[in-house]
Amino acid sequence: MMDFELLEKLVAVRGTSGDEISIKEFLIDYITSHQSNWKQQPEIIQGEEFQDAIILVFGQPKTAIFAHIDTIGFMTGYDKNLIKIGGPRIIDGIQLVGSDSQGEIETELLVIEEEDGSSHINYVYDREIDRGTPLSFKPDFRLTDTHVQSPYMDNRLGVWVALQVAKELENGIIVFSTYEEHGGGSVGFLGKYIYEKYNVRQALISDITWVTDGVHHGKGVAISMRDSGIPRRKYLNRIIDIAKTSSVPFQLEVESAGGSDGTMLQKTDLPFDWCFIGAPEDNVHSPDEKVALSDIQSMIDLYQLLMKKL
Structure with missing residues (x-):
């Protein structure tokens, strides 16, 4: 049973790019209140040197999930x-x-x-x-038997998925980043920190993509083969191979535009592999962003699998 009460609360917290302090404080409160029920209690890394971003370190990490907490x-x-x-x-x-x-x-x-x-x-x-x-x-959260519709599915839904994965995560890093919607701003130093301290150099981008001519509601989570950035093919193929051998529904996305924390990672001088993986939404960047519940479930399932297999 998916905890959409938490998602509704996340949507209601204000946090436009550059003004993420309220959503940061909400997340810190949630994590410290609930981590005792998680399989592995993470190290929580935050502070002025990280601005309003948060890093959670679980066990012996090999892969990081990046989810931006800011909104348009x-x-x-x-x-x-x-x-x-x-x-x-x-x-x-x-x-x-x-x-x-x-x-x-x-x-x-x-x-x-x-x-x-x-x-x-x-x-x-x-x-x-x-x-x-x-x-x-203005928050306006609408839940039906098949879809959720609300402002800020991008990216409070990506944040929510990361928190669902955190419950069972034994080894990995979750990075809650800032400034993504207005040109990036924290991914460079966050990536540098986890690369230098933990030697982690592969990432999954927990964000929400678009319904397009080739990506549809109800067909599974989208694995992006490219947007404005292009992930390294060797890493991408590993992810697709893992998805193919699973029972998780997924679809492949190929777009010429759009960007994410992955694009920002690619623009650094760090040797990071990255891949954007997210449920598709309709009515992008509006108060009526709409996502299929089945695609949300497949997003959670694929992230849980990849954090074990990569």
Whole structure:
């Protein structure tokens, strides 16, 4: 039985790129409260030198799971203007939440069309919100017998999957990274730390991908053969071979765009192998991201298997 109550709580915690402290604190509280029930109690590595990221080290690790904890959103600019954080969908009337020096905020996005055909986005509120305030999609968690739909499946679902794997993990590392949605920012030093201290140089990227012409709901977790980055074929083939010999449903993804913590790892000077593996979602970067429950289960199952076999 999948614990979707935890997923709903994760979605509700605000954490746009650069403002991850609340979701970090939520995760630290959850981990310290629940790790006594896990098969192996991890070493928890965090602190100012790691900014708002967290590293969990289990046993004798060979492979690391990377899951980014930040989300897309908006930041208030001048004269009620909104500036994007990452790449959120711009839909008139989207409800946004946040807080500033005067308290809690619930507002909505307004698309303003100009006569010259250009457009810009503002917020609708009875006062001017403090300049530089992060705003995120209002939580709206919907669960059916077949799907879950909510803002921020990308990547609170990837974080949630990593926590499910943590329950049974004996040897491995889980890295909760930051800044992924707005260009990366922590993967370089996190990768350097686990490579130098534990000699770990292979990674799995627990993130959520897209429903496309070749990747569909209900067909299993997607193993990405490429997006804007290309994983090393030898490592990728090992993963695909393990998946083929299992009973876990999976599909292969080949895309020309998109990026992840894996792309950021590839841009470092570290000899990391990496592969993005995630359930596909519809309505990407909107308040209505939708994922099939069967694909979530196959994502958990494949991660558990790979952390034992790689």
